[in-house]
Amino acid sequence: MTLDSIDEQVILPDPMALKRLAVSESGFVFDPVSGHSFTVNETGLVILHALQRDSRLNDIRELLSSDYDVDSQNLDRDLLEFLGSLSNQLEHP
Amino acid sequence: MSAIMVAPNRIAVTGMNARPDNPGPGLAVARCLREAKNYSGKIIGLGYESLDPGLHLPAYCDAGYLLPYPSSGDDAFLERIELIREREQIDSMIPCLDAELPIMTRLAAELEKMGVATFMPTSAQLELRSKDRLDELAGHAGTDAPKTKSVTEAGFFFNCGQQGWHYPFVVKGIFYDAEVVKSAEQGAAAFRRISAQWGLPVLVQEFLEGEEINLTAVGDGKGKMLGAVMMKKLAVTDKGKAWAGISIADERLFDASAALVAATQWKGPLEVEVMRTADGTYQLIEINPRFPAWIYLSAGAGRNLLEVLLQLMRNETPPEMEPAPAGVIYLRYAEDNIVPLADYESVIMHGWRVPVPEPENHKQ
Amino acid sequence: MTDQSDPEAQAGKLKPWIKPSIVMHRSGLVNKFGAVRRDRWQTDIEEVPIGELVHDFGSPLFVISESKLRDNLHRLMRAFTARYPSVRYAWSYKTNYLGAVCNTFHQEGAWAEVVSAFEYEKARALGVPGEQILFNGPHKPRAILERAIKEDAHIHIDHLDELYLIETIAKETGKVVDVTIRLNFETGYTENWGRFGFNVESGQAIDAAWRIARSEQLRLTGLHSHIGTFVLDQRAYGAQARIMCAFLQEAEDKTGCEIETLDFGGGFASHNALQGIYLPPEQVVPSFDQYAEAICTPLIEATYERSARGRPLPILILETGRAVVDDAESLVTTVVANKRLPDGRRCVVADAGVNTLFTAFWYNHQVLPTRELIGTPEETVIYGPLCMNIDVVRSSILLAPLKAGDTLVISPVGAYNNTQWLQFIEYRPNVVMVHPGKEVSLVRSAEKLDSITAHEHLPKHLSSPVKSK
Ligand SMILES: Cc1ncc(COP(=O)(O)O)c(C=O)c1O
Numbered sequence: 001m002t003l004d005s006i007d008e009q010v011i012l013p014d015p016m017a018l019k020r021l022a023v024s025e026s027g028f029v030f031d032p033v034s035g036h037s038f039t040v041n042e043t044g045l046v047i048l049h050a051l052q053r054d055s056r057l058n059d060i061r062e063l064l065s066s067d068y069d070v071d072s073q074n075l076d077r078d079l080l081e082f083l084g085s086l087s088n089q090l091e092h093p
Numbered sequence: 094m095s096a097i098m099v100a101p102n103r104i105a106v107t108g109m110n111a112r113p114d115n116p117g118p119g120l121a122v123a124r125c126l127r128e129a130k131n132y133s134g135k136i137i138g139l140g141y142e143s144l145d146p147g148l149h150l151p152a153y154c155d156a157g158y159l160l161p162y163p164s165s166g167d168d169a170f171l172e173r174i175e176l177i178r179e180r181e182q183i184d185s186m187i188p189c190l191d192a193e194l195p196i197m198t199r200l201a202a203e204l205e206k207m208g209v210a211t212f213m214p215t216s217a218q219l220e221l222r223s224k225d226r227l228d229e230l231a232g233h234a235g236t237d238a239p240k241t242k243s244v245t246e247a248g249f250f251f252n253c254g255q256q257g258w259h260y261p262f263v264v265k266g267i268f269y270d271a272e273v274v275k276s277a278e279q280g281a282a283a284f285r286r287i288s289a290q291w292g293l294p295v296l297v298q299e300f301l302e303g304e305e306i307n308l309t310a311v312g313d314g315k316g317k318m319l320g321a322v323m324m325k326k327l328a329v330t331d332k333g334k335a336w337a338g339i340s341i342a343d344e345r346l347f348d349a350s351a352a353l354v355a356a357t358q359w360k361g362p363l364e365v366e367v368m369r370t371a372d373g374t375y376q377l378i379e380i381n382p383r384f385p386a387w388i389y390l391s392a393g394a395g396r397n398l399l400e401v402l403l404q405l406m407r408n409e410t411p412p413e414m415e416p417a418p419a420g421v422i423y424l425r426y427a428e429d430n431i432v433p434l435a436d437y438e439s440v441i442m443h444g445w446r447v448p449v450p451e452p453e454n455h456k457q
Numbered sequence: 458m459t460d461q462s463d464p465e466a467q468a469g470k471l472k473p474w475i476k477p478s479i480v481m482h483r484s485g486l487v488n489k490f491g492a493v494r495r496d497r498w499q500t501d502i503e504e505v506p507i508g509e510l511v512h513d514f515g516s517p518l519f520v521i522s523e524s525k526l527r528d529n530l531h532r533l534m535r536a537f538t539a540r541y542p543s544v545r546y547a548w549s550y551k552t553n554y555l556g557a558v559c560n561t562f563h564q565e566g567a568w569a570e571v572v573s574a575f576e577y578e579k580a581r582a583l584g585v586p587g588e589q590i591l592f593n594g595p596h597k598p599r600a601i602l603e604r605a606i607k608e609d610a611h612i613h614i615d616h617l618d619e620l621y622l623i624e625t626i627a628k629e630t631g632k633v634v635d636v637t638i639r640l641n642f643e644t645g646y647t648e649n650w651g652r653f654g655f656n657v658e659s660g661q662a663i664d665a666a667w668r669i670a671r672s673e674q675l676r677l678t679g680l681h682s683h684i685g686t687f688v689l690d691q692r693a694y695g696a697q698a699r700i701m702c703a704f705l706q707e708a709e710d711k712t713g714c715e716i717e718t719l720d721f722g723g724g725f726a727s728h729n730a731l732q733g734i735y736l737p738p739e740q741v742v743p744s745f746d747q748y749a750e751a752i753c754t755p756l757i758e759a760t761y762e763r764s765a766r767g768r769p770l771p772i773l774i775l776e777t778g779r780a781v782v783d784d785a786e787s788l789v790t791t792v793v794a795n796k797r798l799p800d801g802r803r804c805v806v807a808d809a810g811v812n813t814l815f816t817a818f819w820y821n822h823q824v825l826p827t828r829e830l831i832g833t834p835e836e837t838v839i840y841g842p843l844c845m846n847i848d849v850v851r852s853s854i855l856l857a858p859l860k861a862g863d864t865l866v867i868s869p870v871g872a873y874n875n876t877q878w879l880q881f882i883e884y885r886p887n888v889v890m891v892h893p894g895k896e897v898s899l900v901r902s903a904e905k906l907d908s909i910t911a912h913e914h915l916p917k918h919l920s921s922p923v924k925s926k
Pocket of ligand 1: 549552593685686687722723724725776778779780872
């Protein structure tokens with residue numbers, strides 16, 4: 001499965017939920033609606049910032065592959081997994 | 094461990110888990126330090142969970158740090174202490190939790206090498222307080238001890254009558270946990286539950302009716318007991334923890350504790366728990382190798398034991414002191430402390446809360 | 458293996474990839490300083506690079522250190538011989554009966570402690586003389602007993618039926634046989650393994666001693682007891698010493714026998730983390746010196762007077778198993794896959810599971826990566842390769858993200874794995890030994906289809922998957 005074939009609407013977390021997150025440079029993330037807090041790692045932080053800027057999936061892939069040493073298969077797999085767990089944590093904590 | 098002479102000026106205190114229902118002693122120890130007439134240095138609170146209340150209370154702890162659990166091993170523990178020492182220049186440590194004492198005493202020499210002084214019991218003294226050696230301890234104290242037996246099989250509960258054990262009695266874990274049982278079935282069930290959690294042996298102990306009284310003091314390591322404060326609980330939570338108590342002057346408790354300290358050459362803080370039974374016997378229940386959660390009563394009664402501990406750490410000879418006056422009451426209450434999100438974040442992300450530096454520019 | 462080349466040189470200024478992660482803070486779980494050190498990884502075993510081992514011998518792979526085996530036994534013997542003049546050691550075969558392991562110990566002077574016909578035959582086949590074999594266990598069929606008696610092995614009697622059988626054989630062969638009886642009793646610190654041997658408190662044991670004293674054919678010369686395994690409280694051994702010495706006194710006084718050996722069995726704990734024990738091994742496992750002190754002090758006290766009366770001190774025998782072998786062996790395994798469980802937890806599938814690592818059922822083994830892992834540690838489940846729900850290597854461990862193909866080192870695994878492992882679903886892997894000087898040899902080769910089918914027989918009409926007409 002590649003990310004090209006995926007409907008962004010389905011896999012990206014709710015944009016409103018993303019915007020409300022307070023994201024600190026340390027990787028500390030606070031959700032003011034649920035009251036939950038999280039830790040994201042370095043790459044998670046890059047992705048989260050990009051999502052808050054309304055980036056499209058392809059932008060995020062490019063952003064990451066221009067900065068990190070990763071092939072597209074691994075990138076897509078890890079990105080998919082991260083987005084899945086992000087949506088999960090935001091929507092059904 | 095002939096302690097190097099130190100003048101503690103940056104003291105780390107563990108046990109900041111000041112939960113309202115069952116507080117660890119650390120925060121009360123920090124409070125005593127704050128009020129100690131012979132101490133104006135920094136206090137660094139050490140805890141295990143980011144929500145340990147003491148980590149977030151600048152009034153008593155200038156900074157707060159998370160420690161690795163004793164279960165993560167010596168290396169992780171030493172490494173973290175080294176980091177805290179580098180960042181905060183701590184020069185001494187006061188451990189306040191039972192589970193820390195074994196690792197702390199074992200590593201005392203290494204801590205000292207690192208420049209972190211302690212004043213606590215030796216490993217041999219710690220072993221003495223293992224629950225199945227109560228008789229031996231009571232012998233030192235000149236008190237009785239509740240009849241206690243190690244049990245390794247649930248079968249005991251069905252024929253214990255022949256061995257002189259009659260219900261009800263208490264089934265205890267070797268480290269923690271206790272249950273009063275009234276029948277063989279209950280006893281066997283408690284045995285299985287407790288042994289599954291705390292391992293074998295399980296102890297059975299005579300059920301005593303009476304009043305628990307406690308003493309806390311510091312042993313100078315040469316046989317002398319200093320600054321004793323005695324207390325009777327006035328009210329307990331449903332977990333059996335005192336939330337109100339009153340200082341008392343009980344000579345037999347004092348003498349028993351002094352004898353214990355003399356016989357064991359006890360070094361460092363201790364708490365002695367004794368049951369005064371209806372028929373007037375004194376039964377030694379336990380001794381804890383640390384200050385109790387009610388230690389602030391010592392400051393309240395004019396016998397701040399942290400001052401005594403500091404004097405011993407500085408190799409000074411504490412002056413002779415009368416036992417604390419009777420009739421001083423402590424009443425514990427819960428209070429909501431406001432914590433900035435940034436502090437919480439810092440504890441989670443870095444494992445520390447450090448004071449926010451004064452802004453250089455006070456203008457907008 | 459992981460790429461050896463410098464990633465920066467390979468990819469210009471690209472940073473190494475870190476799998477993105479997000480972890481929710483839960484009360485009571487937010488102390489990343491409370492867990493494993495993130496900077497811990499292990500690149501070699503006894504200075505042989507793990508990558509090289511896996512390249513040459515495949516994965517999973519058991520790796521034994523010869524010098525560790527020898528060192529451990531030396532340390533044990535030093536602790537005891539420093540406190541007691543006459544100490545004998547017998548290697549407990551069931552703990553690890555790979556020939557290379559047994560012979561390493563035998564070269565250091567160890568006798569063999571066996572508990573079945575198979576183990577007896579294995580010890581003999583390795584070249585151990587019968588008179589250096591201690592024969593324990595509740596099941597010793599007549600044929601092997603006959604051989605053991607003929608070869609002057611030391612038989613430790615477990616029950617009366619065995620006693621009668623030995624007496625019969627001895628009569629038939631016209632021999633007088635020196636025997637040891639196994640005792641069981643309450644130490645107060647361990648659960649009594651009352652199913653083995655003769656009970657002391659009930660009088661069974663002294664009856665057995667009487668029975669032997671009245672026999673023309675038998676001589677009681679030894680007492681044995683193995684009080685349990687992974688015994689964390691050394692005081693149990695102090696109690697064992699006192700009880701066995703008291704029994705020795707009673708048996709000698711009442712039956713006139715002369716006891717030459719006192720065998721304390723095994724049971725010393727190894728530096729492994731037993732599930733359900735809160736504190737880590739370095740905090741709860743007594744040292745060899747502590748065990749030795751617990752045994753030798755009461756032993757010397759109790760036998761002092763006896764030796765003053767001119768009786769030689771009994772020989773102290775040890776059958777320590779796990780404590781001398783456990784940390785001499787590691788298991789290298791490879792990550793096959795990363796997954797998310799429906800409840801959000803992360804898991805990895807490894808190519809070694811409870812089939813190779815039987816002790817995963819009761820230990821939380823140490824698991825280390827073989828390179829520095831980058832990224833936030835997260836609670837992880839490590840599963841084995843079996844298509845079975847129970848195949849769990851670690852039910853919860855904090856680990857930073859791993860890639861498929863990463864290797865992990867699991868330790869200590871030297872005790873009870875190479876003997877209790879299962880041929881179940883998968884082939885059992887290679888076992889190698891690292892010798893001093895970084896030399897490596899294969900000491901048991903991985904199984905192939907043949908290893909398993911060689912013992913099967915297909916009845917003629919089942920020799921084909923197609924029914925013959
Ligand atoms: C008779 C006997 N001796 C020695 C051992 C070795 O025990 P450990 O590995 O606990 O030292 C065992 C193990 O079960 C045993 O049954």
